[in-house]
Amino acid sequence: MKILKKVGIICSCMVLITTSLIGCGSTQTSKDANNKQEAVENVKNINISYVKAPLNVPSIVEKKKNLFEDEFSKDSIKVTFPEITEGGKMTEAVAAGSLDFCNAIGATSVILAAANGVNIKIIGMYSRAPKAFTIMAKDPSIKTVADLKGKKIVGPKGTILHQLLLGALKNGNMKIEDVQFINMGIPQGVSAMMSGSADVALVAGATVPQAIEKGAHVITTGEGILDATIVIAASGNFLDKHPDIAKRYMAVHNKSLEFMKSNQEETYKLASEETGISIDKVKEMYTWYDFNPQITDKDMKELEKTQAFLKENAMLNKTIDIKGLIKDITK
Incomplete structure (x- = not known):
């Protein structure tokens, strides 16, 4: 009987400990969820640069189909699209805190800005179009x-x-x-x-x-000379504070790429209307572009080549760690 009582006591204690641990886990999960929600609630506006030329089809689809608005309106976040077409102006806006995402910016501009102390990160590739x-x-x-x-x-x-x-x-x-x-x-x-x-x-x-x-x-x-690397970049400060927003941003970008694959004729029409280029010319130019957003080893080599180009031509005095310029927002 004494042995049975001891076993009963041990079992009761184990149940209490397990219940306690589950309760702690639930509390922590709840805290994390609340923190994420609070971070989202603190974001009232997102500024995304809009550049339609040379033929930035994903940006055109995202804007014309209201993809970013549809995603972020769920949290009452307003999305604005300042038309800043110069890379240097974009990085200045990032440094000033008035631009959160550079949706298509030359790698040259990002490297120069980072070397000059701007907290900017590459979160994906936009296009390669030599x-x-x-x-x-x-x-x-x-x-x-x-x-x-x-x-x-x-x-x-x-x-x-x-x-x-x-x-x-x-x-x-x-x-x-x-x-x-x-x-x-x-x-x-x-x-x-x-x-x-x-x-x-x-x-x-x-x-x-x-x-x-x-x-x-x-x-x-540019064929055989360079890949003409255009990237997607974002404010490092914004990424640190709102990583979930950045993940949703890239999810929307991927959604635009899926739309382009599934609705080619409508995509050509949207690009033609927005740029003033004939549909035939849009179709021809469209084949020049690789819009895969994944950052490959070849892309990394191209970024290194771009930095070497800037330094060799006295446009860059300080070199930066290219790997450190990349921010993996999937983690």
Whole structure:
């Protein structure tokens, strides 16, 4: 009888301990849920940059189909889309706290900003489109990279296009000193080329077929030279405070990619209406793009190449840890 009583007491104690542990686990889970909910409630507005050119189809789908609004309106969070088209301006806005997500920004801009102390992180790839970035000329005698020697070339400095030019020159055993390079925006550069005040222009996206229609031709694209890496970046401060919001952001982005696969004709129509490019041209350009958001080993090598390009051309004095620039928000 005494043994039975002891066994009964032990069993009772074990039940009490187990119940206590379950209660602690439930309490902790409840606390975590409350903390997450409180973090979401503290977010009243999310600012996501909107850049539709050269042909940023996921952004166009996300905006036209109200995908971000549908997701975040559940928590009464307002989504705004400031149209900041320059990478440098985007990173300035991130530094100022007025932009949370850069939905399509050149890797060059992110690396430069991070090296200058801006708390910014890459959370995914936006696109790779080497064929969308070109070196063009109107003069029919300028046919190859070798013909660029001594020519006046216009284009945006410190960008993928600038990197393309340097890569093309290197392949042709030339340096930037072998040409006259002038920093100029794409539209202005195309105008200068067409008017004859410049020999060659660095041109990207929808402006390429438009320039061809006016009589220009492509000397080379980025194929075999660079991947033309565009990334998705976010404020490091925002990511630290609201990791769940960032996960939902990427889930919406993935949803836009699924829409693009399942509704191709509607996708072409949306992109055509938003950019003013004919549907036929949209279909042609669409094949130039790889919108896979996963960061691959090849992407990491391209980011390293981009940093080397910036440093070699005196645009970057301090190098950064590229791996440290990546934020894995799936954890």
